[in-house]
Amino acid sequence: MGSIRAATGKSAARARTSRASRTSRTSRDVRLFWWASATDALGTQASGVVLPLLLLGLGYSAAVVGLIAGVSTAAGLLLAPLAAVPADRGARKPVMFWSAVVSALAMAAVTVAVAAGGPPLVLLLGVVLLERFSTAVYEAAAAGTVVLIAPPDDNARVVAGLSAGDQGALILGPALGGALYQASRALPFLADTVSYAVAAVCVRALRSDLRPAKPEPAPEPVLDASAPVVRDASGPASTPEPPHPRRRSALVAELGAGLALVRTSPFLRLVLLWTTTVNGVIVALYYGAVFTLHDGGHGGGPMGLVLALSGAAGLVGSLAAPRIAGRIGAARLLVTVTWLLVPLAAGLATAKGPWAYGGLFGVFCLLMPLVTVVLQSRAIQETPPHLQARTGAVLGTAVGGSAALAPVLAGLFAARAGTAAPAVVCAGVLTLLACRTTFVRIPPGGVPGPVPPKGATV
Structure with a gap:
């Protein structure tokens, strides 16, 4: 014993x-x-x-x-x-x-x-x-x-x-x-x-x-004893094999695996919609601020102030996101933050000085990471390990595309309708997004709870 x-x-x-x-x-x-x-x-x-x-x-x-x-x-x-x-x-x-x-x-x-x-x-x-x-x-x-x-x-x-x-x-x-x-x-x-x-x-x-763990292989098919057997003169009996796919088709399938997952997952489609829209909006608002402050005779210093305030606010929001999401819940946080972004964008249409822009833009950047961190962490859990990079590439490409297109659209709206036009359009886009998120259900387990102070640290 x-x-x-x-x-x-x-x-x-x-x-x-x-x-x-x-x-x-x-x-x-x-x-x-x-x-x-x-x-x-x-x-x-x-x-x-x-x-x-x-x-x-x-x-x-x-x-x-x-x-x-x-x-x-x-x-x-x-x-x-x-x-x-x-x-x-x-x-x-x-x-x-x-x-x-x-x-x-x-x-x-x-x-x-x-x-x-x-x-x-x-x-x-x-x-x-x-x-x-x-x-x-x-x-x-x-x-x-x-x-x-x-x-x-x-x-x-x-x-x-x-x-x-x-x-x-x-x-x-x-x-x-x-x-x-x-x-x-x-x-x-x-x-x-x-x-x-x-x-x-x-x-x-x-x-x-x-290296991600490989997915479980599919079970071997059970062969029907009555199926015809193919024999050749060079070897024993064998069952017919399906034709080998072309390499080009296989490559296309590899590249499209992440897109297929996003297309079939309601939650990943929500992540794609929210992050693409909000990141495009924030870039358009930034360029709207550049146009407005430039027309007001302000130089590079005020734009540096706006960037510094927005970066500091985003830092606070990123650090607070897990704890706030654990207390409020992912679904309620998503809807609340999206609706709060609407009046902030509308307020930027009337802001003129750098302090007003810095304050409103800073609050916008404070709220945005509260949802972004929640969506990204749950997206990681929703994605199989062997598709993480390809799914991330799909999401990143969409976000990068909206960020690249936003300055062009902001410049066009500012040139045609005045420097306040980008903020007005952004407020309208955010209103549509808020209406959409109000009726979206996040599946159970979508709330990354409060993280205990142990384990991995940064």
Whole structure:
């Protein structure tokens, strides 16, 4: 009996040690992934805010600046779904690592070219496209990482931490880029180079297996004994096999797997509708603010104030989202926040000064992450591990498309009907979205409850 108790005690001790080891590895990998995401976002914000200034300073027109931004955005949107396939097949970590390395090399080339003098437009366009390509690949592969490095109970808190890192980068990045640009035009791009290098090191140091578990194979079909048997002269009897699908059809099926899942899942369709609409609206409102403040004679300082206030508010909203969602409930939070966004957008149509814009825009950015974090964390749970990257690419492409289209529409409405027109149109769009969400049911389990202060941390 004593030997049995001793063996049982040893087994329990080994189980506790194994659980502690898994918890320690999870916490470490979540922190590494957070640092990779946060530093990447910080460097991107630092270089992105000064790239238009560099091009304008080199004598290029605003049309050329807009063309480069549009082409690079479109290139990234087209490449992300292609990159998601190898990530879901098990190559997630190599894809993320080498994408960060290529991005670092691209920004290093920009740094050297700018430091050497006036780089030619062809060189800048080529390097920017290369960086956008590799960044799109990284983002597509990273879409399924959270569910592989954190337990389901921690998904909401990890997503909230990642969103908070992005919002913090939105606060610090433009200020850092502007300060570095004042010292030397090449320094913001050097900072972005370092940020990509840090991201690559953090990804390489991850210990978790980032290969998703393969889905259970379908059961073997039961053959009918009366079915005809095919025999040939070269071997034993065999049953007829279905024709092998063409490679092109198989590739199309691989690429369309994420889209098929979104199309058949009511909740993922809701995530697609809400995030695409609200992200397009917030970009249109931002450009509406640019047009209004410019017409009022305000310079870049007031726009920096609006960005800083919105980034700080978004940071607070991201951190508070899991706890508030646990207390209020996902469905009620979704409807409440969507309706509250309507008067804020309408108020921006009448705002004139930077303080009024900063206040209203800040409240808008405070409320938006409360729903975004909830929807993203539940979308992770709704998506099978082997489809995480492809589903994320579908959602990301839709959101990126709306964000790319929003400035064009905002400019058209402002030119035709005045600078208040973008905010009025956005208020109307949000009203339709609020009506739609009022009658949507979130399936049971859609509330990421309050996350306890244990397990993975960021």
